[in-house]
Amino acid sequence: MSVSTVGNGRIELSARTALVAVGDLLAIALFVGVGELTHGTNPILSPGRFVGALTPFYIGWLLVAGLGGLYTAAATATIRVALGRTIVGWVLAVGIAQGLRSTAMFPGNAALTFALVSVIIGGTLLLLWRSAVAVVK
Numbered sequence: 001m002s003v004s005t006v007g008n009g010r011i012e013l014s015a016r017t018a019l020v021a022v023g024d025l026l027a028i029a030l031f032v033g034v035g036e037l038t039h040g041t042n043p044i045l046s047p048g049r050f051v052g053a054l055t056p057f058y059i060g061w062l063l064v065a066g067l068g069g070l071y072t073a074a075a076t077a078t079i080r081v082a083l084g085r086t087i088v089g090w091v092l093a094v095g096i097a098q099g100l101r102s103t104a105m106f107p108g109n110a111a112l113t114f115a116l117v118s119v120i121i122g123g124t125l126l127l128l129w130r131s132a133v134a135v136v137k
Helices: 015-038 047-067 079-101 112-135
Strands: 004-006 011-013
Touching: 011 015, 015 047, 015 112, 047 079, 079 112
Parallel strands: none
Antiparallel strands: 004 011
């Protein structure tokens, strides 16, 4: 079976990578949504705030995932590979998100404590999802 690629082979256009991408975006949205609820904002009642809080993480993740080859079959070929690449990718994505949050364009700021929470909680959700993908080939 032939798989189409884009970005010098860094992204494979397949049903599997599309599913992985959707799961990634849902995991990140869950992380941000629960965070918003924890801080007293209902994402459903304040969709603009939710999108504003979510966007820096999506930008960071999609940039890193696209450039880092996280949307290829190799990125989830084994649990070990999936965990390693996801951890590195998420830490970089959080760094980008924190940089974006430090601007006036997005709500929040670039607090070190929030960066650590983001790496741990958001990373755990992504790791669980991508590990499941690696197990179910």
